[in-house]
Every structure is written in structure tokens, then in C-alpha cells.
Amino acid sequence: VNEYSFIFAEILRARDENKEKTIKEMAVQMIVDHGFDGLSMQKLAKKAGVSPATIYIYFKDKEELIETIAIEEINKMTQVSLKGFSPKMSFEEGLRVQWKNRINYWLEFTLSAKFTEQAKNSPIGEKIKEKVKIEFANIMREFVQNAVAKGDLKPMKAEIYWSLAFAPLYQLIRFHMYGMGLRGEKFELTDEIFEETFNNVLKSLKP
Amino acid sequence: MSTHILVFKTNITSDKDRNILSELMQNIKDIIKWNLDVWDIDNVLRIESDNDCSDSIIQHVKQAGYSCIPLED
Numbered sequence: 085v086n087e088y089s090f091i092f093a094e095i096l097r098a099r100d101e102n103k104e105k106t107i108k109e110m111a112v113q114m115i116v117d118h119g120f121d122g123l124s125m126q127k128l129a130k131k132a133g134v135s136p137a138t139i140y141i142y143f144k145d146k147e148e149l150i151e152t153i154a155i156e157e158i159n160k161m162t163q164v165s166l167k168g169f170s171p172k173m174s175f176e177e178g179l180r181v182q183w184k185n186r187i188n189y190w191l192e193f194t195l196s197a198k199f200t201e202q203a204k205n206s207p208i209g210e211k212i213k214e215k216v217k218i219e220f221a222n223i224m225r226e227f228v229q230n231a232v233a234k235g236d237l238k239p240m241k242a243e244i245y246w247s248l249a250f251a252p253l254y255q256l257i258r259f260h261m262y263g264m265g266l267r268g269e270k271f272e273l274t275d276e277i278f279e280e281t282f283n284n285v286l287k288s289l290k291p
Numbered sequence: 292m293s294t295h296i297l298v299f300k301t302n303i304t305s306d307k308d309r310n311i312l313s314e315l316m317q318n319i320k321d322i323i324k325w326n327l328d329v330w331d332i333d334n335v336l337r338i339e340s341d342n343d344c345s346d347s348i349i350q351h352v353k354q355a356g357y358s359c360i361p362l363e364d
Contacts, residue, residue, distance in 0.1 A: 124332045126300075126362055136362040137298050140337045145328035 104142050107132045108153050116198045120150065120206060147208075154203040154212050157196050162220040164189040171227035175236035176286060178227050183253050183282060187273070190257050238291045248288050252281055294323065295340050298362040300333040301352065308357065312336070315351045319344060335362065 110131040114123045125146055129136040143149040169181045190197045203209050228245060231237035237245075259265060260273035303312050309327060316325045321344040328335040336359065338348060345361060352359035 125328065125335060126333055129362075136335070137296050140296050140298050140335070144326055144337060145335075146330040147328075150330075 103132075103134060103138065107134065107139055107142065107149075108156070111149060111153055112157070112195055112199045115150070115202065116195055119202070120208075123150075125149075150203070150208055151212055151215075153199070154208055155215055157200045157203070158212070158216045160193070160196060161189060161200055162217060164193065165220065166223065169223075171223050171230055173227070175227075175231035175234070175289075178231070179249060179286065179289075180282065182250075183278070186250070186253060187257060187278075190261065194261070235291060237289055245289070248285060252285055256281060295338075295343065297338040297340060297343075297345055297348065299336045299338075299348065299352070300358070300360045300362050301327070301336050302358045303327060303334050303336070303352075304329075311355055312352070312357075315355055319347055319351060321347070333362065 107128065111123060111128055114128060114131065123146065125139055126136050129139050132139070139149070143152065165182065165185045167181075167185055169178060169185065171178070173181065203212075228237065228242075232239050240248075256273050256277065259271045263271060265271035303309060309329075312327065316322055316338075321340045321342055322338055323341065324339040326337050328337060336348075336352070338344075349359045349361075
């Protein structure tokens with residue numbers, strides 16, 4: 085034992101899953117608050133209550149840490165989005181489930197949602213594209229194809245479909261999370277507002 | 292025998308510096324694996340080794356003109 089022994093950590097020591105979980109949660113928080121550049125492994129160690137060496141047992145570098153978290157978070161988002169959903173549902177029912185699930189994801193897993201949005205728009209997003217389950221994209225494609233085949237949905241470019249079907253929802257979520265409308269008044273995404281917007285969106289998508 | 296993870300804050304940033312480091316690392320026999328965390332602000336040198344070779348690592352890296360400080364708790 086010498087003066088540096090405190091920085092040692094034995095890999096063979098049982099990997100503590102709780103420790104790893106805390107490290108990941110704190111990293112998500114730091115990234116949401118300060119961006120990818122604002123995450124330093126040393127600061128992260130302090131926040132997570134572990135030594136820097138401990139973080140480096142689980143992750144070889146910052147890139148691997150962020151990649152691991154991003155893959156897990158995107159898979160979690162997929163899981164929440166597909167809850168109670170089937171591509172065989174009628175277009176109206178399926179889109180409604182999608183809207184509800186996406187609202188739930190943003191409200192229940194706000195930090196995750198913010199992190200995922202940041203990760204998707206970064207070089208990490210490009211890198212992990214192939215590693216992330218493509219299940220979600222395939223299921224959504226099947227849903228759209230079924231809807232078009234049944235005559236419930238106008239055929240259109242994927243980007244136009246997404247912009248009409250989901251962009252209004254995300255804008256409402258943004259207003260809701262901000263708690264404020266366009267003129268600074270209190271805003272809440274109520275069932276009425278949900279229904280009115282949803283029905284207008286549906287109208288724009290139906291043949 | 293157990294494997295240790297050793298971490299050091301360095302000022303090794305450029306490709307040229309990294310090449311020099313790469314040569315240094317080859318000369319330390321206890322090192323199993325090493326990598327430089329180029330995304331981290333502390334340019335952390337991470338080493339997997341069979342035993343405590345911190346002194347030797349610090350000595351080699353410092354001799355090459357770089358800083359090498361153990362990342363403390």
C-alpha cells in the first residue's frame with residue numbers, strides 16, 4: 085500500500101449495479117443542465133459519491149459512458165411509446181395511443197426525454213443509430229402503411245406525415261412544460277385541448 | 292491476482308502527444324490496457340494493470356514533459 089492506493093479499485097470487486105445506476109442518473113442530470121461538454125468525469129464522480137477510478141471501472145471513457153446511457157434511454161423511450169400500441173389498430177386509435185404515450189413519457193421521464201432529445205441531435209446520435217433497436221421505426225412504418233391501405237390516411241412523404249401527426253403534439257407538450265401560453269398566461273394541456281388538437285390533426289391526415 | 296484501474300489527469304491533447312504517450316505505454320510492462328479519455332476536460336489517462344504501477348507511470352509521463360496527476364476522490 086502506498087500513497088496512491090486510494091485511487092485503486094479492483095475490477096474483480098463485484099460490479100455494484102446501484103453504483104452504476106447512480107453514475108448514469110447523475111450523468112443524465114449533468115448533461116441536461118450543462119450539455120455534453122459540461123460533463124466532466126471528475127465532477128460526475130463527486131456528484132455520484134464515488135471515486136473517479138470507480139467510474140472508469142464501468143466505462144472506459146466519457147464517450148462510452150454517454151453512448152451507453154443514450155442507447156438505454158432511447159430504448160426506454162421506445163418501450164414507453166409502444167405501451168398498449170399495435171400497428172394493426174385503427175389509425176385514429178393508434179395515433180391517440182401514440183399521443184398519450186408520448187405525453188406520458190415527457191411528463192413522467194422529463195429528464196430522460198430532455199437527454200434523449202439532446203443526444204439525438206448530437207454526433208452521438210448518429211453513432212448509436214445502428215446500435216439502437218430499429219424496432220420502433222419499423223412498427224411505426226407498419227402502422228402508417230396499414231392506415232394508408234385501409235384508406236384512413238392520405239399517402240404522403242414521411243416528413244410531412246411526422247410534421248402533421250406529431251409536431252403539434254410536441255409544441256403543446258412544450259407549452260405545458262413551460263406552463264405558459266403565447267401571451268404569458270398560464271397554460272395546461274387539458275383533455276379538451278388534447279381532443280381539439282387531436283381532431284384537427286386527424287382531419288388533416290384523413291383522405 | 293486482480294486488475295487495477297488507475298486514472299490520471301494529464302495535459303495530453305494533440306495527436307502528436309498521443310503518439311508519444313503510446314510509445315511510453317509500451318515500455319511499462321505491467322500495463323494490460325490503456326486509453327486516453329479525449330472527450331473529458333481532464334484528458335484522463337486510464338490504465339488497467341496487474342498491480343500498482345502508478346509511480347512508474349507518473350515518472351515516465353513526467354519525464355516526457357507532460358503532467359500526470361492521480362485523479363483523487
